[in-house]
Amino acid sequence: MINAVGREIPEEVLKATGKEPFKGVYAYDNYEYTKAAPTVRTLNDPTRSKLVENIHDALVKCGIKDGMVLSFHHHFREGDYVVNMVMEEVHKMGIKDITICASSLGKAHDPIVPYIEDGTITGIQSSGVRGKIGEAISTGRLKNLAIMRSHGGRVRAIESGEVHIDIAFIGAPTCDEYGNMRANGGKSDCGVLSYAMVDAQYADKVVAVTDCLVPFPNIPASISMVDVDYVCIVDEIGNPAKIATGAAKPTTDVRKIMMADYCTKFVVNTPYFKEGFSYQTGVGGASIASTISLGKIMEERGIHMGLGLGGITTPMCELLAKGLVNKLVDTQDFDQGAIESIKTNPNHFEISASEYANPFNKGAYVNKLDFVILASLEVDVNFNCNVVVGSDGMITGAQGGHPDTAAGAKCTIVIAPLLQGRIPAICTNVTTVTTPGESVDVVITDYGIAINPRRQDLIECMKDVDLPFCTIEELRDKAYAMVGTPDPVQFDDRIVGVIEARDGTIIDVVRKIKDYEFTTDVE
Amino acid sequence: MINAVGREIPEEVLKATGKEPFKGVYAYDNYEYTKAAPTVRTLNDPTRSKLVENIHDALVKCGIKDGMVLSFHHHFREGDYVVNMVMEEVHKMGIKDITICASSLGKAHDPIVPYIEDGTITGIQSSGVRGKIGEAISTGRLKNLAIMRSHGGRVRAIESGEVHIDIAFIGAPTCDEYGNMRANGGKSDCGVLSYAMVDAQYADKVVAVTDCLVPFPNIPASISMVDVDYVCIVDEIGNPAKIATGAAKPTTDVRKIMMADYCTKFVVNTPYFKEGFSYQTGVGGASIASTISLGKIMEERGIHMGLGLGGITTPMCELLAKGLVNKLVDTQDFDQGAIESIKTNPNHFEISASEYANPFNKGAYVNKLDFVILASLEVDVNFNCNVVVGSDGMITGAQGGHPDTAAGAKCTIVIAPLLQGRIPAICTNVTTVTTPGESVDVVITDYGIAINPRRQDLIECMKDVDLPFCTIEELRDKAYAMVGTPDPVQFDDRIVGVIEARDGTIIDVVRKIKDYEFTTDVE
Incomplete structure (x- = not known):
């Protein structure tokens, strides 16, 4: 089907994803829907602790199993350690078929490409990907369709139930033992935790991962304890030098x-x-x-x-x-x-x-x-x-x-x-x-x-x-x-990803790259 | 059935409410449940406004109808005007069978007692009631069972779906035209809007009611525009003299x-x-x-x-x-x-x-x-x-x-x-x-x-x-x-209210007061 920007969205993609083709920027204004909701466990016995030993313990307590959706935020940018440390443990445990729902992924996450290749990770949903994960998707190595969403579109997808997060791992520069998270005050400050807020509210299980435990209460909290199941203290959540670069120098170009x-x-x-x-x-x-x-x-x-x-x-x-x-x-x-x-x-x-x-x-x-x-x-x-x-x-x-x-x-x-x-x-x-x-x-x-x-x-x-x-x-x-007029990129027929419009419709698809074939008039 | 504090909770009440008898303070610790969620409408066309003419217009736009649940907060305490102004309009429109789900109700709301008597209001859920509403309930004039919940219990009831709010009216000392509400900066400051936050998140429709419209964005917002459908400007949301009393004088008793x-x-x-x-x-x-x-x-x-x-x-x-x-x-x-x-x-x-x-x-x-x-x-x-x-x-x-x-x-x-x-x-x-x-x-x-x-x-x-x-x-x-040993209060058999434990079980019931009958040993 041809969508509102003239792109052919194959029927099989619409069928497989349950999505509609893009219909125009405000097609879903005043649209009524019922929000999604997580399945949670109460904590009202004041003697219980949220502290876990390590990422392994957190995964076990959260009931990690094949096929789950794990979420992450990208406020640590190219200095992030959280995605890799969690996925390394998931891989060690032999868990398969995980979908990563991240606010974004970058070159910092190149180390998880082997887990894409061995079936630990079979789905990726992100604002985008840079580095080797992008190559892995574009060359057809991810089992399921990658889904690329805008920052607003990701919140929509989570809040509307299009994607359901089983476990959210939220790296926090500071956290108290009850899970109140702030983006500042530790050794890996990142300023804000904006992208992770929806994860905390809609994931069934929420794990705070911090390298700086501070006294209760850590407030005003970017993410409140009321949504946090476990608190995991690790050595380092990120590389401060890559989280925040110095101020950008004015261009001389x-x-x-x-x-x-x-x-x-x-x-x-x-x-x-x-x-x-x-x-x-x-x-x-x-x-x-x-x-x-x-x-x-x-x-x-x-x-x-x-x-x-x-x-x-x-x-x-x-x-x-x-x-x-x-x-x-x-x-x-x-x-x-x-x-x-x-x-x-x-x-x-x-x-x-x-x-x-x-x-x-x-x-x-x-x-x-x-x-x-x-x-x-x-x-x-x-x-x-x-x-x-x-x-x-x-x-x-x-x-x-x-x-x-x-x-x-x-x-x-x-x-x-x-x-x-x-x-x-x-x-x-x-x-x-x-x-x-x-x-x-x-x-x-x-x-x-x-x-x-x-x-x-x-x-x-x-x-x-x-x-x-x-x-x-x-x-x-x-x-x-x-x-000169550029040659069109040669793509394979196989679709490896979809580009969602912010309203969840499909604005375009991404196809597998074909090995380049020279065209020649010479027989 | 006798509950964990030894109170008889009649089977018909358990059946009518679908609730369990109280089982002990931490009986629901680590209890798993799926949260409720509102049915909402999107606003992504930037040209649309949230401003409405008046309370009547807000009610019409929210689709007010018989049987709905309306919610209110009590941060204006005995100076609140919002409950009365909304209910007066509901009454004028001839709407019946409304349940009020308030964080609390007090003497300021005595004027709505006639609406209880004429069937405009048939349900009340509150932390408690003082004044004439209490009398109306205790003397059997409210059609349905009143439900009394703790502040924590109210949030639980809303978040778990025990009560679903159709329209939340949230009085806000200051608000911008997109619905960002704050408890301070206007003529009727109330300090915080804590009790109303859950209403904003779980009601289908949310109306901000303010007497002080301020420039966008009114931040940091106690309640965010993302949950607000309409903004209604009125003359006065409360009586500042009764919202905040002067500092309590140390007792001399x-x-x-x-x-x-x-x-x-x-x-x-x-x-x-x-x-x-x-x-x-x-x-x-x-x-x-x-x-x-x-x-x-x-x-x-x-x-x-x-x-x-x-x-x-x-x-x-x-x-x-x-x-x-x-x-x-x-x-x-x-x-x-x-x-x-x-x-x-x-x-x-x-x-x-x-x-x-x-x-x-x-x-x-x-x-x-x-x-x-x-x-x-x-x-x-x-x-x-x-x-x-x-x-x-x-x-x-x-x-x-x-x-x-x-x-x-x-x-x-x-x-x-x-x-x-x-x-x-x-x-x-x-x-x-x-x-x-x-x-x-x-x-x-x-x-x-x-x-x-x-x-x-x-x-x-x-x-x-x-x-x-x-x-x-x-x-x-x-x-x-x-x-002397007090005489037991004489109650009628009719149950007029239930006291919910914070976990939603019934800890006790409230019966209709009987007209006092003198006991006499003299024949």
């Missing part, structure tokens, strides 16, 4: 600075740029440069950002510290500056991933965004974006909050250099659709800026603005003129 | 001061009185006096309270401000001092009612109590307490956190004057059992102190302590010697 300047000029010429506006940006060099250049104009004009949202970096915290931002609302900390800011600045707040972006709650922060500044691996002439699958067909990125913020924001701006090396970023068809063009308003490249024709209001706004506007087709044509 | 001194002497001679101990007390004169006298000893000996829990009054906040308490963990603010403290003292925290006392979560704060100091209308020779039904048989009080804290605390102390006027507080059988004697350790009266024989360890501790110890039977006998 002139191309990125130029795109950032285009972006800022665009933003300030929209009607949404006014006192109290709301804004989110990513961690790419151009995004950060645009935050910095926007900050200068805010300061000049005396305009304050009411709300800064999402994954937070030091430049946003600096605007907060300067009083140019009223409130920062945080789901992930990308650097040490952000982790410090949330510990010390009373206007920097932790929120849950549901509050951030869940399309199935009664209203998320993304709905309140004026601007979001995003990056993309590829953008096509329908403004569809691909942030998960490389132009070589390999899974290598993550949806993150891309489709969530794009759907919510009044003005969604994607910044992408026209060429990524020799690969056109603007193309006729993206390899895989991960964010629908319906929710992308502007594409800014180093060779020109295209406004989505759906946004005649923005086109009208910009008619006297001195920026290099053109059509998206013109951008594509420029790219193809420079590096 | 020598009898209360004596009991408070006994209590403090008992506390400091237990092994639990040591650095970092945890403590909760009520709002009665003797309780407050014991907090003050305990504070003096803490100061003398350099012992700090690690945790002060529950409903908070100014004397506890003063200990916090002096540095004698490390953390105050708050579910209700009883006076202006407490409301000010939580706004300004970073070691004064709001928690949910589930975190406070829910016996069916994975561990509540009450489990961590060393001491709780409680009051009681009646205590019997089995240490059973009655805090709901007056000795005249009229429902006039509330369970509150009484059974929750008693079950959790290592040392549960009940302070009661031997006589309440001409009524013995210590008796052979309490009119109604609301807290089982199994979880009551000590009874302190102005005529002596009885330790529960189950607590031989405490009896041993106190053997050299100079306090007027005696048996509970001796206390009862003293009381009866002074005022």
Whole structure:
């Protein structure tokens, strides 16, 4: 069946997953459903302890068995030790057929690839995967379909019962013996525990994993003891050096600075740029440069950002510290500056991933965004974006909050250099659709800026603005003129993954990569 | 069937309610159950508003109909306007057969008694009732059985699906247009919104009712927008003068001061009185006096309270401000001092009612109590307490956190004057059992102190302590010697209410009061 972004979703995938094809960004607005709920055990005898000896003991007490779904969060980013230590123990115990439901997976988790190959892990659900897990999926080594969801989509999937978590392992920088978890105060601070909050509320069993046990009560708790079955103390939950990098240095890449300047000029010429506006940006060099250049104009004009949202970096915290931002609302900390800011600045707040972006709650922060500044691996002439699958067909990125913020924001701006090396970023068809063009308003490249024709209001706004506007087709044509029309990636018929839209429908599928076959006219 | 506190629970009540008879305080420890879940509607179209015109509009949009369950919180105490304004509108609309599920009801709600009489309201579930609603229930004017639950028991009932809330109306001192609610910052501050948190999470529809709309986002939110369907702005949600009284003046009643001194002497001679101990007390004169006298000893000996829990009054906040308490963990603010403290003292925290006392979560704060100091209308020779039904048989009080804290605390102390006027507080059988004697350790009266024989360890501790110890039977006998053996209250056969134990079993029933018939030996 052809879905609303023109992708063929094979019937057998729809049948196997029970999902619908994507129908449009707001197709599930005002949709009624009954939430899922965990099966839990009470603890009201005050003499019982939650402390367990080690991960093995926790697994045994949680009744680990073949076929279970285990969940993890990614706030420790490339410094995470929790996924590997749990899966190593699961593997040792000879458990098979585990599905990992993680908020994201990265190169830190390369060591679990052998467990994919031996059938310990047969399912992966994540925002995305980088490194060797992506290769394992793209080359057909994972038994079941991988499912890629946005951050908001993951909360929806858990809360609606699309996925049921048997055991959640939640790494916590600090924890007390009753399970109150905080993201700060230990040796592996990560700033917030936003993505793990839904796991605690919807998993049957919840294990807090910490390397810093603190006195009861560890409050205000990011995750409350009322949802925690066991507390497991380990030597190290992560590598602090890889959890938080130092503050990102402003880019010196002139191309990125130029795109950032285009972006800022665009933003300030929209009607949404006014006192109290709301804004989110990513961690790419151009995004950060645009935050910095926007900050200068805010300061000049005396305009304050009411709300800064999402994954937070030091430049946003600096605007907060300067009083140019009223409130920062945080789901992930990308650097040490952000982790410090949330510990010390009373206007920097932790929120849950549901509050951030869940399309199935009664209203998320993304709905309140004026601007979001995003990056993309590829953008096509329908403004569809691909942030998960490389132009070589390999899974290598993550949806993150891309489709969530794009759907919510009044003005969604994607910044992408026209060429990524020799690969056109603007193309006729993206390899895989991960964010629908319906929710992308502007594409800014180093060779020109295209406004989505759906946004005649923005086109009208910009008619006297001195920026290099053109059509998206013109951008594509420029790219193809420079590096040639790219050959389509050669895929096998086998589908190895599905890209879920934030509402749980299928926006695209990911196929197994074929060994490259040279085409030749010579017989 | 006779339950574990020796009360006859008629089969027809067990059958009608589907409940079990009470089996003991920890009978449901480690009990497995699947949580309930609401049926909700998504809001992901950013253009939709949650604002409604008025209560009528909110009711219509929520699909109000006969037989629904509406819920309310009692943080505005005797100053609450929300229950009455909603029920007046429900009545005007001709809706019938509503069950009110409130965290508590009081004299402020006397105006809804006519709606009980005309069938608008046919069910009441509450911690307790005071005033005319209590009379209406006790005199048989409510159609269905009233259900009285502890604060923890209410959360359990909602989370386990024993009661399903169709529409929650949550009064909020401040709220933004997307439903983020806070207990402070408006004209009717109430300090915390702890009891309403479970309503927001488990009701199908949630309406925020506020008299102070503030800019988005109103954070940190006590109740998040993600659970809120509609926001209704009204003129006044309550009478600030009755929401928060001034700080309670220390009692000058020598009898209360004596009991408070006994209590403090008992506390400091237990092994639990040591650095970092945890403590909760009520709002009665003797309780407050014991907090003050305990504070003096803490100061003398350099012992700090690690945790002060529950409903908070100014004397506890003063200990916090002096540095004698490390953390105050708050579910209700009883006076202006407490409301000010939580706004300004970073070691004064709001928690949910589930975190406070829910016996069916994975561990509540009450489990961590060393001491709780409680009051009681009646205590019997089995240490059973009655805090709901007056000795005249009229429902006039509330369970509150009484059974929750008693079950959790290592040392549960009940302070009661031997006589309440001409009524013995210590008796052979309490009119109604609301807290089982199994979880009551000590009874302190102005005529002596009885330790529960189950607590031989405490009896041993106190053997050299100079306090007027005696048996509970001796206390009862003293009381009866002074005022005579009381006549049993004359009840009708009809059962008008059930007292739920915190685990949802029936600990006692409440019968309709009979018109008093004089007994006479004269023929």
